[in-house]
Amino acid sequence: MNVEVRISDNIKGKGLYATKKIEKGSIIFEEDPLVSCQFPWNALYGYNACNHCLKPLETAQENARRLTGIQSLELPYPECCTTEKSKIVSCSQCGVNYCSEKCQGLAYNQYHRLLCLQIMDRSGIHPLEMLEETWKNVHYPPESNTVMLIVRLLARILQSPNPDEAIQQTLQFCHRTVNEDSELAHKLLGPKFEGMLSHLHHSFVNAIPNHECIRQFLTMDGFQSLLALIGTNGQGVGTSPISQWFNKATNMGLPDAEQELLDKFIDKMYEDIDKHTGNFLNNEGVALYMLQSTANHCCIPNAEPTFLHNNHRLSLIALKDIEPNEEICISYLDECTLERSRHSRRKELMENYIFACNCQKCESQANDPDVTSEEEEDEKSSSSSFIEDMSN
Template identity: 60%
Template sequence: MDIEIQSIDNIKGKGLFAKKDFHAGSVIFEEDPVVCCQFSWNAAYGYKACDHCLRPLETAEENARRLSAKPELHLPYPNLCHTDKSTITYCSLCGIHYCSTKCQTTAYNQYHRTLCFERKSDIDDHPLYQLNEMWKQMHYPPETSTIMIIPRILATIQQAVNPEEAQAQFLEFCHRTVNEDSKIAHKFLGEKFVDQISTLHNLLVKAMKPDGISHFLTQEGFQTLIALIGTNGQGVGTSAISEWVTKSLQQQLSPEETVKLDQFIDKLYEDMDSHSGSFLNNEGVALYCLQSACNHSCMPNAEATYLHNNSKLSLVALTDISAGDEICMSYLDECTLQRSRYSRNKELGENYLFTCTCPKCELQAHDPNVTSDEEEEDDEMDDMSE
């Protein structure tokens, strides 16, 4: 491969390094997730995605109609939508839908055989259903993860040809002490829901047979799994309408047609924003082996994206990267990256238990230790006094 994982030091541990030069905009690598799961509320609100790979199950036109609440809407260039509804299939026992028999078979062989509800009439009483409902009551949109990826992790271990090897793969994501796991788990759940961790734990224990995973079903083991997804979970987003828009704008059109298309897309996004707000994508969380080896930088030289409109991750270079350079991405969103060094490190410390020493943070090392909100308040006071 054109990248490699190297040991750095006792603080950072490992990192991902380039073995060749990459130009800005080029794909550094692509990988499928070890496991992936749609967000709970995202699924509940009718965002139709393959239960295994998150590929959209709606056509772009159906997607646009639902998000804009305009059932008569027609998209131009419908041939640019790549959703093939003829390949959609579902589990005959629990009714879960997949984009293809390939995804259904892969899911069944990896984890679904263990997690299938078997009979739809039993769903309401099933511990996994109750676990999902409890989680939804604790975490309303905007969602950043879902606890339902944990049963998939455990079922993947149980169904593996070599369970010990599968377990070792997941343990590669864990590099913390028991106390650190507990701290991350509490932050992940939110302070007002910390007391309910035992309820979530008990529901998981009821749902899963202990075969080969009993140590993960202890209180400490459960906190380790929560910390694992809290620090390594990567957000996944897919969208039939977004893919259609991208392909529409890549067409060779006349100036008049281009203006007409731009106006149509602007109005479409205005209508979708009015009805659905910013929640436009099928969203979920996944674990990736290579991506998880990327350390954070407040000046990232790479970012994760989903060029195939499913859970296959593409790491794309944001800047030119030379052979031997460390490849870093941001663990913070774009808005947070613009905040002060103190604010950035406050969030990194709370969620990932480390302090960033990237070039941007080193350059701002002597800045005042105040949050960006405090800076804004000071600026407002200065404006008022002038």
């Protein structure tokens, strides 16, 4: 391994450190998650992915036609599509699809045996379906998480040959106070739906077997702790058949004339996608990773999670050269937020992760005004208007 987990030099708690020199652009490590799950709205809108690993089940051409709305669209170089439809299998009981028999077997052995929707209640709606509908009613796109990840996490414990070990792996992610868990749980739902937490908890308890070994997680405090867990540790996963086709097609080494035609085709295709679909291009979901979750945040990260295999297997890539014993940090914020003011970044990190960032970038901007980027823009706009009024 290129890394080890130890007490962090920069914050109270653990961090991820390099054990030897890691060169920029190299893979630091790869890791499969404890559990992963596609977002409910993403699946509902036709983003067809493996129910276990999120690998696309559409061909690149099917994907392009759906996203552009152009059913006659023909992708050149179809051999660059990586989707293997001949390997797709379905659960014989509930019909969910997997990219391969291997994924189907992994899902069944880890959590699906308990979660298969073959048993219906008197109303004809499975409690798990009721829970997912409740979640969808309080968590609209753009999605950032799903309560169904918690369901799979607990089913994993119940199906584990060593439940105590599986519980300890789960508790590794829980390290806040009850009040902090409550704050994060409400933040995940948003202020508009604070009153829905009790209803969501009720649906959750009805959908999960009330087994002694997971009873600590079924109380309201336990449920809030699990919501806080996925809110602070859930890593977004994105897969796409078009992106894989794009990467292979643009790296074929075509003659200049052919490459120019391909580039024009791709530009037009993405214009059509933008008009028809907007920014929602990928199969999207969330996952929990044991090793990646130990990486702390930095506003100048030296590593970045990516998904090179077009499924939920995470690859951590070095963004710069990393020296032995240097801490490996990722960004908990998106690229746009990273470019905002220090106050904006720290405000979002405090609201979503309950910590104040003291990285090198934040320390260098310590004397900047304590205003958000929006407030800064408002001030600039007001100043411009004032100057314009004065000049008139």
